[in-house]
Amino acid sequence: MARTLSFPYGDTVIRFHPVYSGRRKTVEIAVEAPGRVIVTAPEGRSDGELIALVSKKAEWITRQLYDMKAVRFQPVARELVSGESLLYLGRNYRLDIGIDETFAKPTVKLDHGVFRIRSRSADPSLLRDCLIAWYREKAATQTTARVRYFSPRLNVTPAGVRIRDQKKRWGSCTPDGTLLFNWRSVMAPSPVLDYIVAHELCHLLETPHSTRFWNLLRAVMPQYESRKQWLKENGVKLDV
Structure with missing residues (x-):
């Protein structure tokens, strides 16, 4: 089961999943559907370091999560035939x-x-x-x-x-x-x-x-x- 780290931001809590890579030198933050925050970091970074880094982007993360909830894409049934x-x-x-x-x-x-x-x-x-x-x-x-x-x-x-x-x-x-x-x-x-x-x-x-x-x-x-x-x-x- 993927680990989750979290920190408070305003009246909410931001949770993210840390992923470690021996090849990375920097920390990358991604917000993926349906609303998961993935943080890819170099091996050896402590939980406290990651929380401190990610918290600096809390405003941006919050907006990404908000925008994601605002759109509801649903499958469209297309046959892709002549006349359609x-x-x-x-x-x-x-x-x-x-x-x-x-x-x-x-x-x-x-x-x-x-x-x-x-x-x-x-x-x-x-x-x-x-x-x-x-x-x-x-x-x-x-x-x-x-x-x-x-x-x-x-x-x-x-x-x-x-x-x-x-x-x-x-x-x-x-x-x-x-x-x-x-x-x-x-x-x-x-x-x-x-x-x-x-x-x-x-x-x-x-x-x-x-x-x-x-x-x-x-x-x-x-x-x-x-x-x-x-x-x-x-x-x-x-x-x-």
């Missing part, structure tokens, strides 16, 4: 799947309002992997562009932008200021994608979801509440 539709930037596009055994790997192209997929096989898992790769590429382009738009409005500069397969959140911010975005976010309408991007940028200025945080977000996006509500109500539809 998928979302991209809030619009539905029909799938057109053509089988051609000469194709080494599947290709995806959004052409005249149709997702055209050409593949050597109709295996849904193969098609799904190809679609996810397409969405990840588009998500990188779209989120980076919106980060560039909103960053000067908040006078912040993130350390970087990366696309991830995050099961329990739309975006997150690492302790060093790198923004991580869920590839599924590019399936949402553009205004909702803007909300996701601006939300994470505001966390570079204010870590917790405090009154100051929401005021910062409202200053650059007065309509953020309706976009936040759309995501809450429709987020489960954004998947392949």
